[in-house]
Amino acid sequence: MLGKLSETLRKITDKVANAIFLDKNLVESIVKELQRAMIEADINISLVGEISQEIRKAAFDERIKGIEKKEHIIKLLHDELLRILGKKKEIHLGKKEIFILVGLYGSGKTTTAGKLAFYYSKRGRKVCCVGLDVHRPAAAEQLKQVCEKINIKCFIESKEKNSLKIWKNFEKEIKQYDLVIVDTAGRDALDDPLIEEIKNLGKAVKPTESFLVIPADIGQAAKKQARAFKEALRISGVIITRMDSSAKGGGALTAAAEAEAQVAFIGTGEKMNELESFDPESFLSRLLGMGDLKALMERIHSVMNEKEAERQKKKLEERKFTLRDLQGQLDSMQEIGSFDKIMLMIPGLGKLQDKIPTNELEGQQERVKRWKHIINSMTEEEIENPDILEKQTSRIQRIAKGSGATSTDVRMLLKQYKMLNEMIKSQAEMQEGKIDQKMIMKMARKFGKKLRF
Ligand SMILES: Nc1nc2c(ncn2[C@@H]2O[C@H](COP(=O)(O)OP(=O)(O)OP(=O)(O)O)[C@@H](O)[C@H]2O)c(=O)[nH]1
Ligand SMILES: [Mg+2]
Known part of the structure; x- marks a missing residue:
């Protein structure tokens, strides 16, 4: 969805x-x-x-x-x-509720009637359905089958052609239910006969909620339909069906809400349990893939402190990325606990991340630790200016010894640092528009292969 x-x-x-x-x-x-x-x-x-x-x-x-x-x-x-x-549409359920479902042909009224019955019976309500679609011959039978599947009492009269009469006939019997769900007939378009019939039904049934059922496939036309129905009758909520099978779901959802027709439920499949009450806040949290806004804000804070960000920005502007910066990155990475974040935290490298096979991302935590020890064994001068280490075997050996690593480890770190530095320089040039798309791809391939953490 x-x-x-x-x-x-x-x-x-x-x-x-x-x-x-x-x-x-x-x-x-x-x-x-x-x-x-x-x-x-x-x-x-x-x-x-x-x-x-x-x-x-x-x-x-x-x-x-x-x-x-x-x-x-x-x-x-x-x-x-x-x-x-x-x-959010609030639905307060008392002991005597009547929901009526209206909508155009095939919008999902009958299916939704069953889903609602199932939804509320699972929540402890005594629910029944009443079939008032007298236009389509098979309609009553369809509702009956739906209800049989979920063990819900269904009131229909297949032979009767007057929906008001059917309602009158069952009025007494349905009194023993907490919630009565009424299925009605659809039409091709919102026309006078439909409005007339729904108006009359409204008067007789006196629903506590009138739901307009709209399929998600109609996208932004949902707005027009919601408005038109709202003007014709007292629609108290909208149910959007087929959210599962339509790319236009976002359109239908936003359009209905825009018409100030609160979305009460969404249908997310053909099965009886595929109905969700619609809570904009939690729906959005799910779309964004996070618990709530607060959780996300906390994450932003944990990624990097502001001072560090400012410092790195300045460095990048000077096109200098020292070992100290790398150390800063390694520190923040350990806080987040995931190595691949390093790629995302260095501006412009995020897109290269995909290019590195996952198996190579494994075992990095260890390497991160080793690198941190190595950097910690360096002098200030060496950290700020690693070039002085080149070809200085004695310094490299000293660092290796101090950090419990091998000289090869130290050399490897220096090599990777150099490569990162080169990438960052190119990145800065890219931001000034000196490098074109082709160049980026070339770089991605080159570094994607070479980078080993
Ligand atoms: N994928 C999917 N299909 C749905 C959903 N809701 C309803 N349908 C399907 O849509 C079709 C029409 O549903 P009905 O419930 O018969 O629609 P209706 O509004 O009662 O139709 P009429 O009585 O002819 O006006 C059926 O094939 C349902 O299975 C949904 O949320 N997801
Ligand atoms: Mg129907």
């Missing part, structure tokens, strides 16, 4: 969280990625535009700096998405 959007949102929040500083290129690439994924999920283009603008504005707002800025951008993305998902 909305898999691509979810994936992109996760990637983007990670990118923001892990970036040492948010430069123009990074922000633009994030905005582009976000736009593409949102449009693919069929979210309204003007909403996409609004969110992009807000993110750009926040990113380039000079008054907000460092970690605060990262938090600000992620919170903004979160809040904007939440805004377009609308408010």
Whole structure:
């Protein structure tokens, strides 16, 4: 369900969280990625535009700096998405509730009637269904079959052609149920006869909730339909079905909420248990792949402290990445506990990460430790200026001895450091537009193969 959007949102929040500083290129690439994924999920283009603008504005707002800025951008993305998902629909269940389901042909009313019955019976309610679709000959039978599967009492009268009469006939019997779910007939379009019939049914049934059932495939047309139905009758909530099978789910969801028709449930499959109550906040958390906003904010803080980020930014601007910087990276990495983060934390190297086979990422923790010991055995001068170590076998031996490593280990570290430095220099040039796309690919291949941690 909305898999691509979810994936992109996760990637983007990670990118923001892990970036040492948010430069123009990074922000633009994030905005582009976000736009593409949102449009693919069929979210309204003007909403996409609004969110992009807000993110750009926040990113380039000079008054907000460092970690605060990262938090600000992620919170903004979160809040904007939440805004377009609308408010949570509260359903309070008393002892005498009647839900009526309306909607166009094939929108999923009958299936959803069964799902709702199942949902509430699992939560301890005494539920029954009433079939009032007298237009389609097989409709009553369909509801009956659905109810049989889930062991729910179903009231139908296949021969009767007047829905009001059916309702009257069962009115007494259904009194013993806490929740009565009423299935109605669909139509090709929202036309006068449908509205008339639903109005009359409304008067007779007196539902406590009237749900409009809309399939996700209609995407942004959900807005128009929700509005039209809302004007015609007192729709108290929307149920969006087929969220599982439509790329337009994001469109239907946001459009319905935009029409101020609160989304109450979403259908996520054909099976009876594939119905979820819709809570915008937790839906969004799931899309973003995190517990809540607070958890994410904590993560941003843990990735790197602000001072360190500033220092590295300055270094990068001077195009100098010393062993001290590498040490800083190694420190932050141990806090996060995952080695591959090093690639993400060095600006521009994130995209090379995929190029390194996973098996080579294993056993790195050990190497990280070794490297840290080696750097700790160096003098200030050596750390700031590792070039002086070149060909100085005695210094290398001293460092090796001091750190319990071998000279080969020390040389290996120096070699890797040199390579990282070279990459970072190219990265800085890339940001100035000196290197084109082809060059990047070439570099990725070259370093992807050579880098060994
Ligand atoms: N994948 C998927 N299919 C669904 C979902 N909800 C309903 N369907 C399918 O959609 C089709 C139509 O569902 P119905 O429940 O018959 O729709 P209806 O609104 O009652 O149709 P009419 O009574 O003809 O107006 C059926 O094949 C259902 O199995 C859902 O959430 N996911
Ligand atoms: Mg039906």
